[in-house]
Amino acid sequence: MAEKKGLSFLTIISTVICVVFVCEAAAPAAAIGNQQFFWWIFLILTFLLPHGLVVAELGTTYDSDGGLYDWVREGLGDTWAARVSWYYWVNFPCGCPTWPACSPPS
Numbered sequence: 001m002a003e004k005k006g007l008s009f010l011t012i013i014s015t016v017i018c019v020v021f022v023c024e025a026a027a028p029a030a031a032i033g034n035q036q037f038f039w040w041i042f043l044i045l046t047f048l049l050p051h052g053l054v055v056a057e058l059g060t061t062y063d064s065d066g067g068l069y070d071w072v073r074e075g076l077g078d079t080w081a082a083r084v085s086w087y088y089w090v091n092f093p094c095g096c097p098t099w100p101a102c103s104p105p106s
Contacts, residue, residue: 006059006060007056007059008056009052009053009056012052012055012056013044013048013049013052016048016051016052017044017048058071062074068084068085068088069081069082069084069085072084072085
């Protein structure tokens with residue numbers, strides 16, 4: 001039987017950092033100056049590191065393909081899993097276009 005592949009902790013942390021630090025964030029981060037290094041370290045320690053640990057744990061705990069639906073279904077049942085999945089996917093078409101509107105260029 002083939003060995004099941006999994007994401008390593010470093011892969012998950014790197015992916016989250018790449019998602020957060022996109023090209024749009026480069027200019028505002030540079031405008032902050034040297035303070036950005038403190039805030040990046042603070043962000044990594046308080047959000048990205050715990051987020052990576054939780055996702056890695058949930059991803060390796062269940063035998064299924066994993067994912068938000070499976071995690072919520074196991075914990076709260078089918079009804080809540082369907083709701084969470086629907087809320088998650090509705091958020092992106094509605095939420096992504098509003099991000100630039102919430103932070104217009106100065």
